[in-house]
Amino acid sequence: MTSSVLTVGFDLDMTLIDSRPGIKACYQALSAETGVHIDSDLVITRLGPPLEDEMVNWFPAERIPDICARYREMYPTHAIAPTPAMRGAVAAVDAVHAAGGRAVVVTAKYEPNAKLHLKHLGIAVDAVIGDLWAEQKAVALREHGAGVYVGDHTGDVRGARAAGAVSVAVATGPCDEGTLRDAGADVVLTDLTEFPDWLAGHR
Structure with a gap:
């Protein structure tokens, strides 16, 4: 789609x-x-x-x-209870909605548990698709028409590229900035607090 x-x-x-x-x-x-x-x-x-x-x-x-x-x-x-939102997470999703867009979560996590996290933290997204990793994520990204995919792992970069989406990487997980750039990320942010400004410029 x-x-x-x-x-x-x-x-x-x-x-x-x-x-x-x-x-x-x-x-x-x-x-x-x-x-x-x-x-x-x-x-x-x-x-x-x-x-x-x-x-x-x-x-x-x-x-x-x-x-x-x-x-x-x-x-x-x-x-579920011990897990906090990442710094800037709520504001990043809100920025997408404020721009008139849709925010979808595409994750390798078991989908029912992913939904529990988002509900617990009050992060309101438009769709959640679980049980997909790396290039497999491209299936859901294409289905939902995602032009941007934000993730912290080289597998997320691969998923974005396979979907033809802009790969925005955040250096908040196991992969550092250099590793993410070497994997082909189009943009590397320190964390999601930088995302609203990036999105405003991207649009």
């Missing part, structure tokens, strides 16, 4: 929300329940890729589907 309406896609983890405290708490609870050691401090340094990609570091392959299902089941209890 193409659209003449400004549509901006946003990643979730480490873009709109600082999911580290909640994810750490959920991994700690999973570790306690299963008796399997998980270095939750290490886990939260590499957020972005799908859950399954992380779980293979701690559990044998045959257990991954059940463990991921259990983690997602535990997640609302342990991860």
Whole structure:
């Protein structure tokens, strides 16, 4: 779908929300329940890729589907309340709406849990599409006519480029400014507090 309406896609983890405290708490609870050691401090340094990609570091392959299902089941209890919005997140989404545009979240996170985060934090977006990573995100971005995609990971840059969208990267996650630029980001911002001014100039 193409659209003449400004549509901006946003990643979730480490873009709109600082999911580290909640994810750490959920991994700690999973570790306690299963008796399997998980270095939750290490886990939260590499957020972005799908859950399954992380779980293979701690559990044998045959257990991954059940463990991921259990983690997602535990997640609302342990991860929603401790997770704050990133600095500038609400204002960034508000800037899109103020410009007459639509804001959509496209994330690798399990969609029901992504929606819980946004509801808890009062971040009002127009659509949430979960369970998509890197180039897969381009499917949702194209479907919603997104001309801009904002994310913190090189996978987000790849998704934007695959969709033909402007890649706006924020250096608030595991990838630094140089890494994001090398991956092909069109714009790199320190954080989302810089986004409203960028958007005003972009339009």
